[in-house]
Amino acid sequence: xxxxxxxxxxxxxxxxxxxxxxxxxxxxxxxxxxxxxxxxxxxxxxxxxxxxxxxxxxxxxxxxxxxxxxxxxxxxxxxxxxxxxxxxxxxxxxxxxxxxxxxxxxxxxxxxxxx
Amino acid sequence: xxxxxxxxxxxxxxxxxxxxxxxxxxxxxxxxxxxxxxxxxxxxxxxxxxxxxxxxxxxxxxxxxxxxxxxxxxxxxxxxxxxxxxxxxxxxxxxxxxxxxxxxxxxxxxxxxx
Numbered sequence: 001x002x003x004x005x006x007x008x009x010x011x012x013x014x015x016x017x018x019x020x021x022x023x024x025x026x027x028x029x030x031x032x033x034x035x036x037x038x039x040x041x042x043x044x045x046x047x048x049x050x051x052x053x054x055x056x057x058x059x060x061x062x063x064x065x066x067x068x069x070x071x072x073x074x075x076x077x078x079x080x081x082x083x084x085x086x087x088x089x090x091x092x093x094x095x096x097x098x099x100x101x102x103x104x105x106x107x108x109x110x111x112x113x114x115x
Numbered sequence: 116x117x118x119x120x121x122x123x124x125x126x127x128x129x130x131x132x133x134x135x136x137x138x139x140x141x142x143x144x145x146x147x148x149x150x151x152x153x154x155x156x157x158x159x160x161x162x163x164x165x166x167x168x169x170x171x172x173x174x175x176x177x178x179x180x181x182x183x184x185x186x187x188x189x190x191x192x193x194x195x196x197x198x199x200x201x202x203x204x205x206x207x208x209x210x211x212x213x214x215x216x217x218x219x220x221x222x223x224x225x226x227x228x229x
Contacts, residue, residue: 035217040222041221042121042219042221045216045218056216091158102215105161108156109157109158
């Protein structure tokens, strides 16, 4: 079963360091999303791509955050100069563009702890 | 912009009892509605969705939800819960024709006790 794959699953980093997460979507999916989920909260939308184009960015995505999807396949989410408030689970998801309302499939998430 | 409110942060219930998890939303445009389930240390899995047509939608594991446009609600119900239903449940909406971006509620933790 080739679902949405994320790595690393867990990352502990010191404040001020940079971290990068990778997401491999389901192979035929052309839409890819990043969400952030903090403890006890629902996921919050960060950004999404259609193929390699980044079409929407949330105001939550500060200038320390950058996401790429260079060839329309896998995506990376980089956080520069991490802060303790960045500690959260970062969820990647993918879907097909064919019609709105199509199911969005989530990966298992990447946990970030900033110490 | 839309928002989702899940009125109960935790719902304890005994095994084989019925349960209802409440969800209300607000939006100025037409929306699709979803329920996702999250088991500990895992990602989200789609439980059921409402796009159009019959306002009552069902999942394969006995959950159902009813879209009520006048009350802007999409409550999730199950007539008899199992221990294995213990999880976090998230209600979400997306605007029709808006890139499938989901807005989630804060979640309801369903705790099924023996």
